[in-house]
Amino acid sequence: MFLIPATGKEPLIYSADHLPPGLSLDPHSGIITGAVTRAGSYPFHVGVTGPAGKDVRELTVICGDHVLALTPPMGWDTWNAFGDTATADDVRAQADWMVKSGLAAHGYQYIIIDDTWEGRRDAAGQLGASLRFGDIKSLADYVHAKGLKLGIYSAATPQTCSGFAGSAGHEAQDAALFASWGVDYLRYDWCPEINKGSERSQGLVKAAFVPMAQALDTVPRDIVFAINSYGAGNPENWAAKLSANSWGISTAVLDRWDIMSKDGFAAIDDGGRAGPSHWNDPGWLMVGRTGFADPRFPHLTPSEQMWQVSLWSMMAAPLILSCDLSQLDPNKFYPITSTLLMNDDVLAIDQDSLGKPATTVWNQNPDDTRVLSRPLADGTTAVGLFNNRGWTATMKVTWSNLHLTGPQPVRDLWARRDLGVLTDSYITEVPGHGVVLLKIGRPR
Numbered sequence: 120m121f122l123i124p125a126t127g128k129e130p131l132i133y134s135a136d137h138l139p140p141g142l143s144l145d146p147h148s149g150i151i152t153g154a155v156t157r158a159g160s161y162p163f164h165v166g167v168t169g170p171a172g173k174d175v176r177e178l179t180v181i182c183g184d185h186v187l188a189l190t191p192p193m194g195w196d197t198w199n200a201f202g203d204t205a206t207a208d209d210v211r212a213q214a215d216w217m218v219k220s221g222l223a224a225h226g227y228q229y230i231i232i233d234d235t236w237e238g239r240r241d242a243a244g245q246l247g248a249s250l251r252f253g254d255i256k257s258l259a260d261y262v263h264a265k266g267l268k269l270g271i272y273s274a275a276t277p278q279t280c281s282g283f284a285g286s287a288g289h290e291a292q293d294a295a296l297f298a299s300w301g302v303d304y305l306r307y308d309w310c311p312e313i314n315k316g317s318e319r320s321q322g323l324v325k326a327a328f329v330p331m332a333q334a335l336d337t338v339p340r341d342i343v344f345a346i347n348s349y350g351a352g353n354p355e356n357w358a359a360k361l362s363a364n365s366w367g368i369s370t371a372v373l374d375r376w377d378i379m380s381k382d383g384f385a386a387i388d389d390g391g392r393a394g395p396s397h398w399n400d401p402g403w404l405m406v407g408r409t410g411f412a413d414p415r416f417p418h419l420t421p422s423e424q425m426w427q428v429s430l431w432s433m434m435a436a437p438l439i440l441s442c443d444l445s446q447l448d449p450n451k452f453y454p455i456t457s458t459l460l461m462n463d464d465v466l467a468i469d470q471d472s473l474g475k476p477a478t479t480v481w482n483q484n485p486d487d488t489r490v491l492s493r494p495l496a497d498g499t500t501a502v503g504l505f506n507n508r509g510w511t512a513t514m515k516v517t518w519s520n521l522h523l524t525g526p527q528p529v530r531d532l533w534a535r536r537d538l539g540v541l542t543d544s545y546i547t548e549v550p551g552h553g554v555v556l557l558k559i560g561r562p563r
Contacts, residue, residue: 122266123149123178124226125167126463134166139180150266151180158183187343188364189395190470191437192304194229194270195222199409199441203235203281206251207258214262216444223267225461226470229304229343230262231270231439237283244289246296259301270304270343271297275327280310286331294334294342302342307331309348324352325361332361345400345437359397365437372402374417376552379405380507383430384486387477393435395474400437404428406456407442408449416449421459422553425533426505428459429554432469433477433491433503464532465556472496477503480520488549490516499560501532506549514555517544523560532556 123133133149139161142153155161162179181189195213197205214230217223236255238247248255259269273293274285286293286307297305309327328346335342347367348354358366369382386401393399405417406424417424431438440460448454459465477493486507493501500521504514518527529538529545533556538545549555 120263120266120268121151121180122223122228123151123165123167124224125149125174126221126224127167127169127174128171129169131167131169134168135163135178136166137163139163139182142180148266155180155182185362186396187341188398190472190474191398191435192229192343192345192365193227193438193466193470194231194268194304194440195227195444196231196233196270196306196403196439196441198233199403200407200411200443202411204411205232205235207253207255210258211261213444214265214267217267218265220444220447220457221461222440222444223265225463225466227438227440227460228266229268229270229439231272231304231306233272233306234274234279234281234308235283236272237279240284240289244292246284246289246293255302256300263301268303269301270306270345271300271302272306272308273331274308274310274313275331275346276308276310276313278310278313280308280313287327290330290334291337294331294338297342298338298340302340304343304345305331305335307344307346309346309351311349311351319351321352321356324348324354325357328358328361328363332363336362347400355392355399359392359394362396364396365398365400367400367402369402372405374405374409374419376419376423379419379423379427380552381486383427384489384507386436387430387434387479387489387491393474393476395472398435398437399476400439401431401434403439403441404431404460406447406459407440407444408446409442414443414446420552421455422550424456425459426552426554428465429503429533429556430491430505432465433493433501433556435469435471435474435476435493438466438469462533462535464530464535464558468493468495468501468532468556468558471501477501481516488512488514490514490520492521495558497562499558499562502557502559504547504549504555504557506551506553509551511551512549513546514549515544515546516557516559518559519543521559527559528561530558532558 354366447456473496477491481490491503
């Protein structure tokens with residue numbers, strides 16, 4: 120199932136030529152459904168027509184073993200907005216807002232239920248949902264009807280981080296249950312508090328995730344496997360070989376500049392092992408209104424939020440929100456959060472099909488200012504000028520640092536403005552705790 124992301128004045132009508140056998144497109148919803156009968160790569164063109172005209176773009180369906188999440192997952196998680204108070208009605212409402220806010224039209228697709236949805240296990244060990252969630256199969260059907268996908272939470276321990284039933288010892292049983300419900304994404308924890316004082320060697324942490332990885336391989340449903348050991352056991356060394364689609368590499372991302380900036384640059388340094396189907400996950404985007412007990416907007420300035428979205432996109436990280444989607448913007452007259460989350464030029468960097476994360480090409484003190492470079496599938500280069508100082512810095516990128524020669528066209532992605540063809544470098548003022556994000560070069 121795939122919802123074609125498209126924006127424009129409605130109504131929109133969708134079309135496709137040469138769909139792979141077994142797939143069909145609803146021309147009014149833009150949802151492609153079905154099953155491809157043979158492994159392979161199937162490129163075709165999709166068209167979207169509305170009152171303002173028509174646009175056409177190539178889309179490729181890739182079918183085979185272990186080819187889920189070929190670009191980083193984009194979606195939403197219940198925890199920061201609802202915590203242990205989340206209900207099925209909350210999830211339905213947030214799925215509605217994923218569409219109404221415009222996020223779904225820009226590619227955000229996963230609606231993920233975090234911890235505390237679990238009920239008890241029966242005498243046979245079968246896990247049920249709590250009264251707050253009831254029939255999760257019907258919840259999945261509701262989410263799927265919007266072209267979105269449902270995620271769920273469990274843990275590689277007998278208890279989850281919140282003390283509910285985990286999947287340790289019940290991996291095959293739970294994987295089959297999740298598949299029968301129509302789950303598309305599994306957020307799978309290894310809880311530091313529960314494992315406090317225990318051995319955290321790479322071998323033992325990895326072993327905790329192996330049974331669920333094997334169980335998911337046996338169920339008749341595609342389920343993205345997002346593991347999180349909070350960095351314990353160095354998952355960047357082994358998670359991809361386990362067919363995990365993403366792995367958490369941070370203890371927690373908080374809406375504090377000192378923590379976010381430090382952990383963000385550390386994630387860049389660990390990013391080399393990531394690629395299509397296998398992504399470093401430095402944590403949720405700290406945007407929108409959060410807090411189920413005391414709701415508030417984040418303790419980050421708009422520049423700092425732009426810094427995070429830019430860095431996550433440069434490192435090819437999952438873009439997962441965990442806020443109230445009905446309250447994205449603190450100021451409706453200046454919708455900065457919506458603007459940050461729905462800039463297609465920036466999202467295209469995160470979702471680039473080459474899947475190669477950025478590397479540092481220049482820095483002045485590792486945690487001070489950095490220039491990051493990321494090669495893109497069309498032959499161009501994404502460049503981020505990141506300023507961690509509290510004051511404006513003059514920053515420069517030279518073509519020689521990017522292994523480019525000759526004059527190059529430059530585009531400012533946040534300004535959505537072409538800067539012209541520049542001879543051998545670009546120099547600009549970058550605000551404190553801010554970023555300038557560029558695309559340099561001629562597309563193939």
